[in-house]
Amino acid sequence: MTKTPFYLCTGFHRSGTSLVASTLASNNVDMGLDLMGPSFANSHGHFEDIPMVTLHDRILNANATDWRYFDERPLQVSPYFQERMRDYITKRTEATTSPLLIGAKDPRAVFFLKYWDQATDSNLKSLLVYRGWMYSVSSLLKRQSRELLQFTMPIQNRKTDYGFWQYPDLAAQMWLASANAIIAWHKENAHDTLIFEQKAFIHQQSKLKEKAKQKGFEASVLDCRIYDKGLMQTSVPGSMMSMISAPLKHACDEAQDALDSIADVYQNEHIDTSPAHPLVSQLLSENEVTKHDTTLPESLPQTAQLSGLKWNEAMELLKQIPADSTLQIDWGDLLSRESINSSQYDVLYIVAVRFKQWEVAEIALHRAIAIKAAHWRFIHLGDLFMRRKMPEEAKKTYTKAGEIAPENSSYLARLSEVESALGNIEKAQSLIDEAQQLDDTRPAIPQAIKRLELKKKQLAKSSPVHKSTVGEYTMKTVSNYSDVVHQLSLDVKHGMQLDNHMVKSAFVLRDNKKWLAEGIEGLSSSARQCLLDFLLIHCNRYWSSEVLSTELLYTQFNPSNLAGISAENFTPRSDTQTIGVCIHVFHKHLLPELLSFVARLHNIKKIVLTCPDNLAQELGLLFAGHSQVKVIEVVNKGRDILPWLTVAKQFYDCELVLKLHTKATPHASTLCGWRLQMLWLLAGEAHHTEQIFTAFKDHDELGVVMPDYHPRIAPHINWGQNKPLADTLAKDFNLTLPENISLFPAGSMFWYRPDALRSLTDKCWLNSDFPDEQGQTDGTVMHAIERLIGMIAMNEGYKAKFVGQILAGADY
Incomplete structure (x- = not known):
């Protein structure tokens, strides 16, 4: 492992990490080869390296959570994932031409700093940026509410976005967890860590660079020249403050004071609150749902506690829980246990698939294979990759199954399914023929034939046909935001026009009265007002x-x-x-x-x-x-x-x-x-x-x-x-x-x-x-x-x- 320092930029979402990362990139720090593209939330780009983001998401998923993590229970990072982190650093180091510095940015990284330090052989340089909790939370809610406007589907069907109002404390709990992670890391690693408030990064450059030199950072990489003041919020809705519980607001205030006290540079930020949008009261009065309050949970669904159960007891309990239950499963507890044999991991794989926890299922299979390789385990792993629409990965594992058991024709049938998925019809048919010659009794063969026939029909339907003139004259809509991201990466002006078109076309395709009424029906009074405030603030732009x-x-x-x-x-x-x-x-x-x-x-x-x-x-x-x-x-x-x-x-x-x-x-x-x-x-x-x-x-x-x-x-x-x-x-x-x-x-x-x-x-x-x-x-x-x-x-x-x-x- 190289002794070259690795610059890791992290902090809470919407707190300025993109600004810092873009600054590093503009000063010749290699921030990754596959950076996340721009969006309405940041038209200049997010500068997150997608392989790192994907790795963090997999670890969070294995802990039965996602990017919204805030639990006090520590996240478990298994040896498997620790090795993946080392692989990431190795690939980045090998791909970077000396003497360039290398780095990466991801808000999720704030919870994994210890493991990244180990992966870099203690050559980690942490740049931890924060912003006052009110503006950070408001900015996050602003982004998630804007996501709702892009689509015609019911508000409540956008579960991730809608969840921030179903569970009014969620965004602030996330900020608090991130702040506590920064504070905890600083206690043990202040010498290799720069902590700074977002505005101080912009307005106190000289002081920040001096601190950077003292801690062994290359100060020139912090030279900020691309600050866009228009991206900064200037007020937070008063309805947001009313929505968050008083104890949590107090805890966030204390954490913010603690951050200010340990920051290398910080700047007090004045907080302005804005009154409710003029239409909010009218909308609430027109919807009868405002006349009563439903009983709502104050936090995310409870977690099934498995720590006190033996392995077999835990598996039996999970089998009894409905697959569609809102109860959170503590997968992290299961994956952190020691002395588990391959058969037990097989059972975990089956249970995880039932709950559609693909990452957990994959980890279980990898561990089972590491203990005892078997062709059928590779078949299962390939099937898992096919479920997740990863045919190339599936192809590798099916091939491995064939190397272990070449007399079993199932692997050939599975490889045929891969080729069908890839559109290679002749190759798929050839593999089916080969499988039938080897052993035509395997049930995988009829399934491969069925998959091939289905693919043929799909290809036939998608053959070029003459478009009707009516279709040519119909208003174009944008259903996939990746089209906007692509256009933004080519031309920001045209990309923002396409983004504008996506939001407005969704608006004119919806019954907006019904859309809003049904969307706020399941929320508490304060959450209804807050959601309407954010949605109407956006709508005023359009x-x-x-x-x-x-x-x-x-x-x-x-x-x-x-x-x-x-x-x-x-x-x-x-x-x-x-x-x-x-x-x-x-x-x-x-x-x-x-x-x-x-x-x-x-x-x-x-x-x-x-x-x-x-x-x-x-x-x-x-x-x-x-x-x-x-x-x-x-x-x-x-x-x-x-x-x-x-x-x-x-x-x-x-x-x-x-x-x-x-x-x-x-x-x-x-x-x-x-x-x-x-x-x-x-x-x-x-x-x-x-x-x-x-x-x-x-x-x-x-x-x-x-x-x-x-x-x-x-x-x-x-x-x-x-x-x-x-x-x-x-x-x-x-x-x-x-x-x-x-x-x-x-x-x-x-x-x-x-x-x-x-x-x-x-x-x-x-x-x-x-x-x-x-x-x-x-x-x-x-x-x-x-x-x-x-x-x-x-x-x-x-x-x-x-x-x-x-x-x-x-x-x-």
């Missing part, structure tokens, strides 16, 4: 207050929310086209949301609001102070289509027109986000509207820009019951209609160039052309006209494109 009020509350019309339109929106500008906005208002409580998007536009020449007679006077008074806003009363027929056609000629002096309406879909709850999705794509992002305007400016032939189809509506993009009506209308516009239709502004909100639809808007439409309002959902002239808009534009020599095509740089 949506206006008008949008949040509309989408999350059962709102009534609030005239004060109309303040978004100002004189600035109408100020003439030479750098963009003149804009007209046509809005039909039927559901007046939705108008503030629409206007919040219109307020993002500039160079508006006029806004025309059409509405039925019962709203005309009220809206007229509200907009009396805006000379460019006109309110026009129309008959309540033709939904939004007839009102638009009635006033469309008024926009002939505008270069572009945005057509909107207060769309609601009470007949389909799955489409409750459809209106917002269209508004967002048409006018909700600056880079969207900029590219739309540029496309209209650069391409005179572009006539209509439509929002991509909402994924829930995409299966219904067709003529429906409207083809006969469309055939009749088509004669007026000299159109030849296709049998199938895939290009039209479903939802009837879109941008257009007035000349592109002149034949439609010039036509003299009569009220009698449209049916009386009867709540129709299809088969009316309005639905037929909606489907003809794109074709009418193209018949006039223009093109119709979707927003997604514009953003992707569509060909013209």
Whole structure:
């Protein structure tokens, strides 16, 4: 083992370890070859070496816990894992070109410093960073609540994230455990340890470097030049403080004082608490679950205590516990026992598999094999790797089984399953043939045949097929955050745009009222308020207050929310086209949301609001102070289509027109986000509207820009019951209609160039052309006209494109 010092950076999550690690990396410390990529929580990267993180996770899993560990029971690190730690150091040392220093970062490492010191032959240099517990806990809760927003699944199904509010003390307990680990390590190893508070690392560089020199650290590697102040929280929600128990807060205060007293440098950090988000009280009052408190556990589920039981007694007890029980199993106790024979480890393997504790099962098999190698143990180990989708590892162990018992055809059948999993069909079939020739009585062979046939079917289904045009025009969603991480690693700006898209697309695909109501139902009062606070703080970054009020509350019309339109929106500008906005208002409580998007536009020449007679006077008074806003009363027929056609000629002096309406879909709850999705794509992002305007400016032939189809509506993009009506209308516009239709502004909100639809808007439409309002959902002239808009534009020599095509740089 080399005497080169190993720089290990650790501390509690969200306390500045990434900042320190990135500083080391920028100063030529080799922090690993497989670093964890960036994310919304840290767009510059986390700088954690994935092999070390994986090793720590395996050790924690073997102790029946994970990265959320806080138990007072010490973690057991078996000789097997200690050897893996030495292997890690050896690989890192051999892979690093001298004279580079080597290091690594992982918050989990704070619990394993003793073992890393042993693995480095006492050449460990520990950099332990901490931050005040309130900001650290708040930052962790902020990250976990943001995770919830990325997905459409119910909040309570994201068990790891949701757990921080189910068990309100969890995050603070984790911080306390980390702090105590730092304090304990310092007592025995102060000479090779730097302890510093996060802000002091930034603002007391000279003092820190001096301390580093005194303790034998290379001071130059601490030269911080990449601090991003925007990543730092400036306040913590008061609801978070209310959620955490008083004794725990006191214990954290004491631990923080102890850290300050032993730190090489520290800086007092002022704590500001923020009041509850304005919508929290309204959301709580609208959900009846706030009228009672359920009885909730104050900590994580209890652990089954096995320390007083003999091995066979412990195994019998575990067999009686339901596999889906919330009771935590003390696997660490079992793995730390001595004088266990191979047969006993076999039983532990079986029990661990039952509880889906794959790491424990793997350790048990490795230990059994170390005592007595047997081909069937290698078969089991290979099966375990296959369960965990690790076919290459499985291949090695099955091959080893064949070396021990070449006459047993089971290993060949298992190898065939590996090749099937890898997609090597011919190789898989060859191995099955070989196994059958050797001994065709083995039950593993039919299983291998079944696996091969299933793989063939999967490959056949995944063969390239022609994509439907509807699919191409459907709003793209991001289901795997690794796609965002990849983009962030290539380009931070575009990566953050993709991250933004993932959160917003999830929002418009959810029934957010139901999502929130069900998510907070199982929480205590203080936890409900805290979770809502964090979620709404995030939502404010993505949506206006008008949008949040509309989408999350059962709102009534609030005239004060109309303040978004100002004189600035109408100020003439030479750098963009003149804009007209046509809005039909039927559901007046939705108008503030629409206007919040219109307020993002500039160079508006006029806004025309059409509405039925019962709203005309009220809206007229509200907009009396805006000379460019006109309110026009129309008959309540033709939904939004007839009102638009009635006033469309008024926009002939505008270069572009945005057509909107207060769309609601009470007949389909799955489409409750459809209106917002269209508004967002048409006018909700600056880079969207900029590219739309540029496309209209650069391409005179572009006539209509439509929002991509909402994924829930995409299966219904067709003529429906409207083809006969469309055939009749088509004669007026000299159109030849296709049998199938895939290009039209479903939802009837879109941008257009007035000349592109002149034949439609010039036509003299009569009220009698449209049916009386009867709540129709299809088969009316309005639905037929909606489907003809794109074709009418193209018949006039223009093109119709979707927003997604514009953003992707569509060909013209």
